[in-house]
Amino acid sequence: EAQVTQNPRYLITVTGKKLTVTCSQNMNHEYMSWYRQDPGLGLRQIYYSMNVEVTDKGDVPEGYKVSRKEKRNFPLILESPSPNQTSLYFCASSPLGIGANEQFFGPGTRLTVL
Amino acid sequence: QKEVEQDPGPLSVPEGAIVSLNCTYSNSAFQYFMWYRQYSRKGPELLMYTYSSGNKEDGRFTAQVDKSSKYISLFIRDSQPSDSATYLCAMVGRNAGGTSYGKLTFGQGTILTVHP
Numbered sequence: 109e110a111q112v113t114q115n116p117r118y119l120i121t122v123t124g125k126k127l128t129v130t131c132s133q134n135m136n137h138e139y140m141s142w143y144r145q146d147p148g149l150g151l152r153q154i155y156y157s158m159n160v161e162v163t164d165k166g167d168v169p170e171g172y173k174v175s176r177k178e179k180r181n182f183p184l185i186l187e188s189p190s191p192n193q194t195s196l197y198f199c200a201s202s203p204l205g206i207g208a209n210e211q212f213f214g215p216g217t218r219l220t221v222l
Numbered sequence: 223q224k225e226v227e228q229d230p231g232p233l234s235v236p237e238g239a240i241v242s243l244n245c246t247y248s249n250s251a252f253q254y255f256m257w258y259r260q261y262s263r264k265g266p267e268l269l270m271y272t273y274s275s276g277n278k279e280d281g282r283f284t285a286q287v288d289k290s291s292k293y294i295s296l297f298i299r300d301s302q303p304s305d306s307a308t309y310l311c312a313m314v315g316r317n318a319g320g321t322s323y324g325k326l327t328f329g330q331g332t333i334l335t336v337h338p
Contacts, residue, residue: 139324148230150310150330151266158324164317166325198265211326213265 110135112214114199120220121189129184129217131199139202140182141166141211142174144195151198157182189221225249228311228329237338241298245311245329248292253323254314255287257296259307260331266310270296301336308333 112133121127133140141156143166153166157176171193173185182201186193196218200211228245235241243257254273258266270285272278272294278285286295294313298305311329316322 141324141326143328148330150228151312151328153326153328156324156326158322164322164324167327200265210268211266213267216263216265 110212112199112201112212114197114214114217116217117215118218120222122222123190124188127186127189127219129186129197129199129219131182131184131214132180133182133201133212134180135201135203135212136179137201137203137212138179139204139209139211140176141200141202142172142182142184143198143200144168144193145198145216146195154184154197189219191221193219194221195219223248226311226313226327226329228332230330230332232333232335234335234337235301237301237303237336239301239336241301241305241334241336243296243298243309243311243332243334245294246292247294247313247327249313249315249327250289250292252313252315252327255285255294256312256314257283257285258310258312258328260310261307269309301334303336303338306335 115130138159142154143151152168155174157163199214202209202211226247256271257269260266275289282299284297308331310331
């Protein structure tokens, strides 16, 4: 089944404890992206990747790192999480760029930082 | 000022009504314009995308873009209870270096409820 998977789905952690949220797609998509969703703010793009080894900042990259070493995986790293990073995170992928291509979203990861 | 502004609603309409959802934007470099639908506890799904000014129709949905006014709309005809969801507009712009189109900016989302 073609899909985008994220792990973990739910995570409660404490301030400063490094964590990684994994994202994987099995559709051979070139484009992948991370978003966070907060009430009243909609979706905001954190980082995106046009292809392997090519990453770029979205609107809210501060406090996050990403890497794209292989096509299928695009992990999101929080080196020192803070409470303001408590949010619902979505990973998405698209065949090529996102101009005229549909993005497929993962199920989301709900992160709470205490 | 946010680059993309969308009235969050909530919007409540009776079944069969015509729904109009709107977004304004300030960045004239935005190229592609999209509407996503998001059901509760799910990821967004693409409804429609457009590139140029004008109208695009798909079944009960019509997307309208007016680049000169920096304004986009989504119309839903004969609305159904199954249309109850959050609707997000989204726009594609260039990265900081201007070398690619991959940066996606969303509106805040409008919560729509269609009651029987």
